[in-house]
Amino acid sequence: MGAGRQEDEAFAAWLAPHLGALRRTARAFAEPADQHDLMQELMLAVWRARPRFRGDSADTTFVYRVAHNTALTWKRGETRRRRRREAIAAEMALRLEAVDTPEACLLDRLYDAIRCLPPLDRSLVLLSLDGQPYAEIARLHGLSETNVGARLSRVRRRLSDLVEERADGV
Numbered sequence: 687m688g689a690g691r692q693e694d695e696a697f698a699a700w701l702a703p704h705l706g707a708l709r710r711t712a713r714a715f716a717e718p719a720d721q722h723d724l725m726q727e728l729m730l731a732v733w734r735a736r737p738r739f740r741g742d743s744a745d746t747t748f749v750y751r752v753a754h755n756t757a758l759t760w761k762r763g764e765t766r767r768r769r770r771r772e773a774i775a776a777e778m779a780l781r782l783e784a785v786d787t788p789e790a791c792l793l794d795r796l797y798d799a800i801r802c803l804p805p806l807d808r809s810l811v812l813l814s815l816d817g818q819p820y821a822e823i824a825r826l827h828g829l830s831e832t833n834v835g836a837r838l839s840r841v842r843r844r845l846s847d848l849v850e851e852r853a854d855g856v
Contacts, residue, residue, distance in 0.1 A: 758805050
């Protein structure tokens with residue numbers, strides 16, 4: 687086995703426990719039509735950044751930092767993708783209606799609401815949903831734990847309102 691293949695397999699094994707977090711990040715930051723593209727960007731960013739991982743923090747922290755920074759950067763470029771997204775939005779809506787269950791519909795409304803949040807709030811919610819402690823979230827974003835808690839309280843109320851609005855509109 688060549689050295690390159692061994693490195694690829696080592697990276698894949700290292701990344702495997704973090705794929706769920708990357709998928710959730712992609713789902714929170716991208717519309718359904720763009721989630722696969724963002725997921726690829728996230729994995730590539732982690733692959734490129736891994737040589738800089740010194741072990742000063744948990745590998746989970748490192749992956750979250752790279753993924754969330756990449757997602758924030760990616761989100762800024764979303765304007766260029768808006769036309770494409772709008773062109774396929776009707777088709778995606780038809781597909782979702784065909785396979786909707788009450789649970790899937792609620793989850794879709796939740797992620798739709800998450801995508802309406804400002805990028806920092808979106809990141810805070812996603813990290814919270816992933817079970818990250820306030821201290822870790824604060825460290826990732828350069829905030830105090832108190833600020834994280836206060837922001838998350840406000841964001842949760844906002845999400846609840848947004849999900850209810852979407853339920854009323856269905």
